[in-house]
Amino acid sequence: MKFSLPSLATAMALLTGLTGAPLASMAQTAPAVTPSAEGIVVYNAQHASLTKAWAEAFTKESGIKVTLRNGSDTELGNQIVQEGKATPADVFLTENSPAMALVDAAGLFAPLNPAALNEVPAAFRPAHGRWVGIAARSTVFVYNKAKLTPAQLPKSMLDLASPSWKGRWAASPAGADFQAIVSALLELKGETQAAAWLKAMKENATLYKGNGVVLKAVNAGQIDGGVIYHYYRFGDQAKTGENSNNTELHYFRNQDPGAFVSISGGGVLASSKHQPEAQAFVQWVAGKGGQEILKTGDAYEYAVGVGAQSHPKLVPLADLQAPKVEPSKLNSKKVTDLMTQAGLL
Amino acid sequence: MSAIPLPASADAALTRAPASVVLPLPRTRGKRGGGWPLSWVAGAALGVSLLALVPLGFVIWVAVQTGWETASALIFRPRVAELLVNTGLLVAVTVPLCAVLAVALAWLTERSDLPGARTWAWLAVAPLAVPAFVHSYAWISMVPGLHGLSGGVLVSVVAYFPFLYLPVAAALRRLDPGMEDTAASLGLGPWGVFFRVVLPQLRLAICGGSLLIGLHLLAEYGLYVMIRFDTFTTAIVDQFQSTYNGPAANMLSGVLVLCCFALLGLESSARGKERYARVGTGAARLPLKRRLGRFTALCLLLPALTTMLALGVPLVTLLRWLVAGGAGVWRLGEIGPSLAQTLALALAGALLATLAAVPMAWLSIRSPGRLQRVLEACNYLVGSLPGVVVALALVTVTVRVALPIYQTVATVLLAYLLMFLPRALISLRAGIAQAPVELEHAARSLGRTPAQALWSITMRLAAPSAAAGAALVGLGITNELTATLLLAPNGTRTLATSFWAYSSEIDYAAAAPYALIMVLLSLPMTWLLYIQSKRTAGR
Numbered sequence: 001m002k003f004s005l006p007s008l009a010t011a012m013a014l015l016t017g018l019t020g021a022p023l024a025s026m027a028q029t030a031p032a033v034t035p036s037a038e039g040i041v042v043y044n045a046q047h048a049s050l051t052k053a054w055a056e057a058f059t060k061e062s063g064i065k066v067t068l069r070n071g072s073d074t075e076l077g078n079q080i081v082q083e084g085k086a087t088p089a090d091v092f093l094t095e096n097s098p099a100m101a102l103v104d105a106a107g108l109f110a111p112l113n114p115a116a117l118n119e120v121p122a123a124f125r126p127a128h129g130r131w132v133g134i135a136a137r138s139t140v141f142v143y144n145k146a147k148l149t150p151a152q153l154p155k156s157m158l159d160l161a162s163p164s165w166k167g168r169w170a171a172s173p174a175g176a177d178f179q180a181i182v183s184a185l186l187e188l189k190g191e192t193q194a195a196a197w198l199k200a201m202k203e204n205a206t207l208y209k210g211n212g213v214v215l216k217a218v219n220a221g222q223i224d225g226g227v228i229y230h231y232y233r234f235g236d237q238a239k240t241g242e243n244s245n246n247t248e249l250h251y252f253r254n255q256d257p258g259a260f261v262s263i264s265g266g267g268v269l270a271s272s273k274h275q276p277e278a279q280a281f282v283q284w285v286a287g288k289g290g291q292e293i294l295k296t297g298d299a300y301e302y303a304v305g306v307g308a309q310s311h312p313k314l315v316p317l318a319d320l321q322a323p324k325v326e327p328s329k330l331n332s333k334k335v336t337d338l339m340t341q342a343g344l345l
Numbered sequence: 346m347s348a349i350p351l352p353a354s355a356d357a358a359l360t361r362a363p364a365s366v367v368l369p370l371p372r373t374r375g376k377r378g379g380g381w382p383l384s385w386v387a388g389a390a391l392g393v394s395l396l397a398l399v400p401l402g403f404v405i406w407v408a409v410q411t412g413w414e415t416a417s418a419l420i421f422r423p424r425v426a427e428l429l430v431n432t433g434l435l436v437a438v439t440v441p442l443c444a445v446l447a448v449a450l451a452w453l454t455e456r457s458d459l460p461g462a463r464t465w466a467w468l469a470v471a472p473l474a475v476p477a478f479v480h481s482y483a484w485i486s487m488v489p490g491l492h493g494l495s496g497g498v499l500v501s502v503v504a505y506f507p508f509l510y511l512p513v514a515a516a517l518r519r520l521d522p523g524m525e526d527t528a529a530s531l532g533l534g535p536w537g538v539f540f541r542v543v544l545p546q547l548r549l550a551i552c553g554g555s556l557l558i559g560l561h562l563l564a565e566y567g568l569y570v571m572i573r574f575d576t577f578t579t580a581i582v583d584q585f586q587s588t589y590n591g592p593a594a595n596m597l598s599g600v601l602v603l604c605c606f607a608l609l610g611l612e613s614s615a616r617g618k619e620r621y622a623r624v625g626t627g628a629a630r631l632p633l634k635r636r637l638g639r640f641t642a643l644c645l646l647l648p649a650l651t652t653m654l655a656l657g658v659p660l661v662t663l664l665r666w667l668v669a670g671g672a673g674v675w676r677l678g679e680i681g682p683s684l685a686q687t688l689a690l691a692l693a694g695a696l697l698a699t700l701a702a703v704p705m706a707w708l709s710i711r712s713p714g715r716l717q718r719v720l721e722a723c724n725y726l727v728g729s730l731p732g733v734v735v736a737l738a739l740v741t742v743t744v745r746v747a748l749p750i751y752q753t754v755a756t757v758l759l760a761y762l763l764m765f766l767p768r769a770l771i772s773l774r775a776g777i778a779q780a781p782v783e784l785e786h787a788a789r790s791l792g793r794t795p796a797q798a799l800w801s802i803t804m805r806l807a808a809p810s811a812a813a814g815a816a817l818v819g820l821g822i823t824n825e826l827t828a829t830l831l832l833a834p835n836g837t838r839t840l841a842t843s844f845w846a847y848s849s850e851i852d853y854a855a856a857a858p859y860a861l862i863m864v865l866l867s868l869p870m871t872w873l874l875y876i877q878s879k880r881t882a883g884r
């Protein structure tokens with residue numbers, strides 16, 4: 001009954017990878033590991049297109065086959081926890097830290113090789129060394145230029161709880177991105193304040209499914225503004241601008257919970273039977289090869305590697321005045337519980 | 346979920362006639378020694394039905410395991426009330442609207458001299474070829490602000506009204522005009538005849554079609570996500586994406602199952618016990634076509650408007666995105682494997698469902714009885730459950746107790762089997778009913794074993810119906826989104842999930858080729874459905 005759809009897909013992915021643009025400049029950034037016939041399975045919660053680009057370039061360099069299972073952060077994180085040691089995943093990549101913390105709390109990650117850890121500065125990885133940052137994204141308030149002037153913008157994300165913002169802002173609460181922002185709020189301000197803010201949000205916010213959809217609605221003037229991540233607007237501007245030309249980004253700065261910079265993580269599962277290949281993949285993504293794709297590609301997420309440059313169009317990471325949050329402490333379970341209680345889920 | 350799941354009950358209504366033609370059959374066989382095929386077949390039917398009960402058993406088991414305190418905290422909360430109101434309103438508004446539209450269109454195409462009635466009849470069925478989530482994709486591209494209950498109702502009506510049109514039109518075609526003549530001769534005007542004589546005779550068709558639409562409204566995911574209208578199904582997927590198979594998702598799924606049962610109960614009590622069969626000698630004459638006269642132009646407006654909304658909007662949007670995307674969106678390296686995987690799954694699922702339906706279909710014709718009726722009801726009951734419930738159950742069951750088939754093609758196929766078995770069953774049953782048992786007896790008297798006789802006579806005669814059933818299952822699988830999203834093995838992307846991935850990233854142009862391929866694959870099946878409904882009506 002188990003015919004090989006996945007291997008067919010991988011074969012086709014390989015084929016498209018081979019016919020893609022040559023990546024001569026990135027030769028030999030992958031550690032030398034003998035590839036196995038099965039390759040590795042990556043549970044991928046990052047944007048599918050970004051990880052696809054990573055996987056294809058990695059396979060091209062190392063000869064190691066990569067099969068992707070796409071999903072969202074906490075979905076895949078909880079899935080790995082459920083699967084436990086039987087998980088087919090070798091590597092887990094996320095958009096945000098809470099899901100990494102979730103899997104780590106279940107004791108399912110293997111320690112990463114020092115070589116992989118050294119690719120990333122200490123600020124972008126937890127001290128315990130069981131996963132590393134592979135990219136970062138900043139919380140922003142996107143607003144419609146015709147509806148709001150800079151003077152009318154909220155000073156802090158907490159202001160959005162005030163009744164004056166009723167019906168005027170949007171978010172995508174079912175997404176891992178927004179849940180990561182809430183986890184930072186929870187970590188910075190404590191449970192009581194986070195719960196009160198979520199309750200006000202249920203009153204005030206218009207809820208959409210997906211940050212791209214929020215951006216589109218703000219652009220169309222259906223709503224004044226929304227809390228999303230920065231790269232949605234950059235990505236759309238790079239394409240047609242059809243969904244973002246009427247919008248502008250507002251960075252909260254001042255260590256506000258709304259200035260939270262979320263770290264995307266990568267880790268190797270302890271149960272993986274392909275440890276060297278899995279370690280090589282994570283090291284490659286955190287290292288020059290993977291970070292270069294962030295700089296030149298169309299993902300517009302921040303690069304986090306040692307000495308790595310982000311895309312030149314982005315506001316430099318150092319200028320964002322992000323609050324200091326320990327990524328390994330972010331608690332996804334508590335967040336979904338609070339959001340379920342607030343009636344947002 | 347799928348856009349064209351076949352009228353489980355509407356179809357049952359359509360096929361009821363041929364099934365009842367068959368004489369009650371050999372009782373002797375079940376009682377005496379020669380019954381090995383029966384016991385063997387009964388065992389197989391029992392097995393399939395028990396398998397079908399897995400999701401239902403799972404929902405109950407999880408509820409018990411979660412404990413009353415946690416369960417009630419998760420069920421009796423304002424959010425669930427909100428979802429209940431949303432889902433209830435959606436069903437309560439959409440179904441009557443569909444019924445009015447379907448009856449009006451069916452009357453115009455079947456009983457009036459509307460110009461181009463044949464074409465309009467086909468155009469009223471054709472929207473079924475467009476998956477529901479493609480309908481809403483078209484609508485929000487055209488009217489970006491469309492959302493909430495009104496938007497949900499609008500798109501649901503255009504996507505689902507054919508499920509009512511099909512059985513209503515078929516029933517209208519079969520009515521004996523004699524009754525209407527009698528009513529008219531007793532002094533009823535044309536409207537009186539329609540409301541007091543014609544409409545009551547359409548009751549079964551309307552009930553069956555309404556139930557089908559109601560179940561689809563409960564199960565649909567993609568349509569309501571795009572139109573930003575939260576129902577139980579969208580909320581379950583939200584919870585799933587946040588917590589995998591957490592208790593909150595499972596409790597919502599339990600409430601959704603209760604909603605389905607409520608609909609089933611409502612339908613069976615609304616169906617009534619009246620007699621609809623015609624009594625009298627000879628054949629009924631063909632009904633007269635009522636002349637529309639100066640109202641023709643006005644009456645043409647209804648089918649024209651419906652076609653514009655239900656077919657024009659999707660086609661124009663698809664073309665627009667295909668033109669805007671140009672050659673760049675035809676990423677053959679991705680579309681090819683998606684198409685291949687979809688077809689492989691559809692083919693395997695259709696075969697499996699048809700095979701699994703054989704024992705039950707054979708039993709229900711050759712050896713009907715109480716046990717068989719209960720078993721058969723189990724299959725229909727589970728077939729009426731939303732894909733998200735079935736998928737959630739299978740995820741948890743496989744990850745906890747059946748790890749070897751976890752995340753494999755086998756699990757996806759199992760989900761498809763449970764969801765679409767009724768389609769295969771209904772078609773096959775009608776086919777077997779038409780295969781005379783005497784031929785089977787003759788084969789056995791010539792020395793064939795019961796199994797050989799079954800295979801070489803009955804199965805061969807029932808093959809066309811089996812093929813039609815298989816095609817309908819395949820069609821359902823091709824357009825299935827929710828269960829596939831939850832269960833697909835690593836690396837598998839079907840047309841529907843690829844479409845979904847792109848349209849979720851607001852890359853509408855890249856999603857367009859997938860939508861187009863799904864529509865093209867669905868068109869022949871929709872045509873088949875249309876032809877089938879004509880044939881059962883005998884015209």
